[in-house]
Amino acid sequence: MMLSVEDALSRVMAAVRQPLPERVGLLQALDRVLAEAIVSPRDVPPWNNSAMDGYAVRSQDTPGTLRVLETIAAGSVPSQTVGPGTCSRIMTGAPMPSGADAVVMIERTDGGHEQVEIQVQARLDEHIRPQGGDISTGQQVLQPGRVLGPGELGLISSLGFPSVLVAQRPRVAILSTGDEVVETGWPLQPGQIYSSNTITLAALVRRAGAEPVHCGIAPDEPAGLRASLQACLRSDLILTTGGVSVGDFDFVKDVFDDVGATLDFWKVAMKPGKPLAFGTISGIPCFGLPGNPVSCMVNFLQFVRPVLRKTLGDPRPHLPVVTARLTHRLPKRPGRVHMSRVVLGSDHKGGWTATPTMTQSSGVLMSMAQADALTVLPVDAGAQEAGSLIRVQVLDWRFMDQTGPDYGLPGHGPLEDHGC
Ligand code: AMP
Ligand code: MG
Numbered sequence: 018m019m020l021s022v023e024d025a026l027s028r029v030m031a032a033v034r035q036p037l038p039e040r041v042g043l044l045q046a047l048d049r050v051l052a053e054a055i056v057s058p059r060d061v062p063p064w065n066n067s068a069m070d071g072y073a074v075r076s077q078d079t080p081g082t083l084r085v086l087e088t089i090a091a092g093s094v095p096s097q098t099v100g101p102g103t104c105s106r107i108m109t110g111a112p113m114p115s116g117a118d119a120v121v122m123i124e125r126t127d128g129g130h131e132q133v134e135i136q137v138q139a140r141l142d143e144h145i146r147p148q149g150g151d152i153s154t155g156q157q158v159l160q161p162g163r164v165l166g167p168g169e170l171g172l173i174s175s176l177g178f179p180s181v182l183v184a185q186r187p188r189v190a191i192l193s194t195g196d197e198v199v200e201t202g203w204p205l206q207p208g209q210i211y212s213s214n215t216i217t218l219a220a221l222v223r224r225a226g227a228e229p230v231h232c233g234i235a236p237d238e239p240a241g242l243r244a245s246l247q248a249c250l251r252s253d254l255i256l257t258t259g260g261v262s263v264g265d266f267d268f269v270k271d272v273f274d275d276v277g278a279t280l281d282f283w284k285v286a287m288k289p290g291k292p293l294a295f296g297t298i299s300g301i302p303c304f305g306l307p308g309n310p311v312s313c314m315v316n317f318l319q320f321v322r323p324v325l326r327k328t329l330g331d332p333r334p335h336l337p338v339v340t341a342r343l344t345h346r347l348p349k350r351p352g353r354v355h356m357s358r359v360v361l362g363s364d365h366k367g368g369w370t371a372t373p374t375m376t377q378s379s380g381v382l383m384s385m386a387q388a389d390a391l392t393v394l395p396v397d398a399g400a401q402e403a404g405s406l407i408r409v410q411v412l413d414w415r416f417m418d419q420t421g422p423d424y425g426l427p428g429h430g431p432l433e434d435h436g437c
Contacts (some may be wrong), residue, residue, distance in 0.1 A: 018284070019284045019285070019286045019353075020283045020284065020285050020286065021285075021286050021396065022285060022286060022287050022319065022354050022396075025283060025285045025293065025295075025320065026319065026320060026323065028295065029295055029302075029304075029320050029321075029323075029324050030323060030324060030327060030334075032295075032297065032302045032324070033302075033324055033327045033328050034253070034302075034328060036050070036052060036184035036185065036328055036329055036330040037184070037185045038052035038053065038182045038183065038184060038185065039052075039182070039183060039184075039185045040180050040181070040182050040183075041180060041181065041183055042179065042180050043170045043173060043174055043178075043179065043180065043181060044170070046165050046170060046180075046181050046183050047165060047166070047167070047170065048164065048165065048166070048226070049164070049165055049183040049184065049186075049226065049329075050162060050163070050164055050165075050183060050184045050226065050329040050330045050331050051159055051160070051161055051162065051163040051164075051165055051169075051181065051182070051183060051330075052161055052182040052183050052184045052330060053161060053181070053182040054157050054159065054160055054161055055157070055158050055159040055172075055173055055176065055178070055181070056155060056156070056157050056158070057152045057153065057154060057155065057156045057157075057158055057176050058154065058176065058177065059154055059176065059177065060148050060149035060152065060153055060154050061149070061150075061151045061152040061175060061176070062146050062147075062148060062149070062150060062151065063148065064112045064113070064148050065112065065113040065145050065146070065147055065148050066110055066111060066112050066113060066145070066146050067089075067107045067108065067109055067110065067111055067113060067120045067144060067145065067146070068109065068120065068144045068145065068146050069109060069120050069122040069123070069144045070107075070108050070109050070122070070123050071106075071107060071120045071121050071122040071123045071125075071126065071144065072085070072104045072105065072106055072107065072120065072121050072123070072126055072133055072135065073089070073099060073104060073105045073106075073107045073113055073114050073117035073119075073120055074099070074104045074117055074118075074119055074120070074121055074135060074139055075099060075100075075101065075104075075116065075117060075118060075119075076118050076119040076138075076139040076140060076141050076143070078101065078102060078104075078135075079119070079121065079135045079137065079138050079139040080134075080135050080136055080137055080138055081134075081135055082128075082132055082133070082134045082135070083102060083103055083104040083132065083133055083135060084102060084103045084104070084131070084132050085103075085104060085105065085106055085128075085130060085131060085132060085133055086099065086103050086104070086105045086114075087105050087106070088105070088106040088107075088108075088130075089105055089106065089107045089108065089111040089112065089114060090108050090111055091108050091109060091110035091111045092111075093111065094112055095111075095112060095113070095114035095115070097114060098114065098115045098116040099114050099115070099116035099117040100116055104117070104133065104135070105117065106130075106133075107120060113145055118141055118142065118145075119139035119140060119141060119142060119143040119144065119145065120139075120143060120144035120145060121135050121137060121139050121143075121144075122144065125137045152176070158172060158176070159172070159173070161330060162330050162331060162332040164331065165181070165183070184328075184329040184330045186226060186227050186228040186329075187227045187228070187252075187253035187254055187325060187328050187329070188227070188228045188230050188251075188252045188253050188254075189222045189227045189228065189229055189230060189252060189253065189254045189255075189256060189325070190230045190232045190248075190249035190251075190252035190254070190255045190256065191215060191218045191219055191222070191229055191230065191231055191232055191256050191258075192232040192233065192234075192235055192245055192246065192249055192255070192256070192257045192258075193212050193214050193215050193233070193234045193235070193257070193258050193259060194234065194235045194236075194237065194242065194257055194258065194259040194260045194308070195234070195237060195259045195260070195308060196236055196237045196238075197209050197210055198210060198211075198212045198234050198259065198308075199211055199212065199234070200212060200215070200233070200234060201215075201216070212234060213310050213382055214258040214259075214306075214308065214310055214313050215231065215234070215258075217310065217313070217314060217382075217385075218256055218258065218306075218313070218317060219231065221314065221317050221318070221321075221322065222256075222325070225321075225322045225325040225326060226325065226326065226329050226331075227254075227325045227328075227329075230249075230251075230252050232245060232248055232249050233245060233248075235257075237260070239271065239272050239275075242272045243272050243275055243276060246272065246273070246276050246298070247276065249298075249301075250276075250298065250299055250301065252301065253301065253328075254301065254302050254303070254304075254321075254324070254325070254328075255298060255301055255302070255303040255304070256303075256304050256306060256317075256321065257294075257303070257304070257305050257306065258305075258306045258307070258308050258313050259307070259308030260305070260308065261282060261292040261293065261294045261305040261306065261307055261308075262292045262307060262308075270282070273296075273298070273303075276298055276299075277298060277299055278296055278297065278298040278303060279296045279297055280294050280295070280296035280298075280303065280305065281294065281295055281296055282294045282305070283295065285316075286352065286353045286354060286396055287315070287319065287353055287354045287355075287356060288353045288354070288355050288356065288379075289307075289309065289311050289312040289315050289356065289379035290307060290312040290313075290315040290316040290319065290356070290379075291307075291312070291353070292307045292312070293305065293306065293307070293316055293320065295320070302324065304316075304317075304320065304321055306321075307379075309379045309380050310379075310380065310381075310382040310385070311358075311378070311379040311380065311381065311382060311384060311385055312379045314385050315356050315391065318336065318391070318410075318412070319356070322334070322336070323335055336410045336411060336412065337410070337411050338393060338408050338409065338410050338411070339369060339390075339408070339409060339411060340368075340369070340406050340407070340408055340409075341359070341361060341368070341369040341370055341371035341390070341406070341407060341409050342364060342368060342369070342370050342371065342404060342405070342406055342407075343370075343371050343372075343373075343401055343402070343403055343404065343405050343406075343407055344362075344370050344371065344372045344403060345372060345373055345403050346400060346401065346402055346403050347373055347392065347394070347400065347401040347407075348400050349394055349398060349399055349400050349401060350399065350400075351396065351397045351398065351399055352396065353396060354393065354394060354395065354396050355392055355394035355398075356391040356392060356393065356394075356410070357373055357374075357377050357391065357392040357394070358373070358374040358377060358384040358385060358387065358388035358390075358391060359371040359372060359373055359374065359388060359389065359390050359391070359392055359409060360372045360373075360374060360387055360388060360389055360416065361389040361390050361409065361411070361416040362416060363417075363418065369409075371390065371392065371407060371409050374387045374388055375387075388412060389411065389412060389413050389414075389415065389416045390409035390410055390411045390412055390413075391409065391410045391412065392407055392408070392409050392410075393407075393408040393409065393410055394407065
């Protein structure tokens with residue numbers, strides 16, 4: 018029986034374990050998933066402070082000539098109260114003195130150290146950054162599940178936390194199978210090929226935020242495969258490749274049974290990537306991915322990556338999907354979801370185009386190396402004609418214009434300023 022992609026996905030997602038937290042330094046937390054709520058223990062800013070270099074004044078005394086009490090530098094505290102007819106020179110970020118209710122920027126004043134002429138009427142609270150204006154004590158600033166980027170790390174640092182709780186990286190065992198498959202770097206015998214799935218999967222695992230554990234290549238022979246599988250049992254998740262297509266791997270199933278695995282062999286209504294085995298070994302989720310390199314990658318991206326992201330506590334475990342216009346016809350018969358490899362481009366009108374890669378064969382890895390996205394052609398859809406709008410799952414954003422933004426320099430478009 019063929020399983021729908023949705024059913025297969027919900028079955029694997031149901032097997033996700035709770036993420037375990039660990040405490041790491043802030044830079045180690047980059048791109049990782051927050052495992053705690055960040056609650057501010059303080060007001061930010063901690064006190065009313067000046068947004069300008071200028072003079073802290075009583076607004077009712079402006080405009081006018083005022084006596085200067087002191088200079089308040091950033092990093093110091095005021096020692097005087099601003100009373101009638103007086104003011105204090107103040108620098109950006111310095112705490113406001115009591116008595117003052119506005120800051121006048123230095124450019125709107127004239128004068129020296131003893132006294133100063135304030136040339137404008139100051140508005141109440143003008144150029145004052147209020148205590149707690151950004152964040153107040155007790156405010157929850159980040160939720161668990163947030164992926165930590167440079168901005169989030171700066172925010173956490175500004176609250177005084179030198180470390181943070183993030184989800185542990187699951188350890189993912191990667192075991193290739195096949196008598197014909199050889200570790201890259203070793204000599205090839207007749208009939209053998211180099212493994213590509215091993216490194217591809219390790220890279221996919223790392224990009225998904227988990228830790229790959231290389232478990233080598235198992236032979237198509239029960240004792241060797243059993244030994245290799247045993248070595249995988251120290252991991253949080255197991256990936257095998259090869260031997261899941263129909264017929265030729267009955268003993269593989271036996272070996273899985275031997276080590277206590279409950280494994281279902283599925284046919285998923287998806288192209289490429291139809292064969293998929295999924296189950297648990299000693300409670301450890303285990304995926305048997307197809308050997309064909311493209312099927313292996315597509316299967317990982319549809320099923321394993323969401324499981325890993327959910328395990329990490331990411332509330333958005335799926336790759337982004339956008340709409341693009343097909344530049345060439347894509348043949349298809351109803352019955353399976355087609356995840357064809359496409360190269361994305363811009364139509365120069367704010368939309369995206371999708372051009373199928375040269376080959377769509379599930380054995381040709383070049384198509385994955387070229388592709389920016391996978392089509393998501395629905396199960397019931399037929400052939401898609403050139404010009405039709407389709408949904409694509411984006412793998413990589415390198416297709417976007419990266420020549421640098423248009424900053425509106427003179428002679429470059431509508432922002433041109435002819436005034437001198
Ligand atoms: P299998 O699923 O074992 O029948 O393998 C399907 C196809 O994928 C065969 O052509 C295998 O040689 C190839 N294959 C299996 N494992 C790998 C691997 N680790 N790297 C590259 N190709 C592989
Ligand atoms: Mg094989």
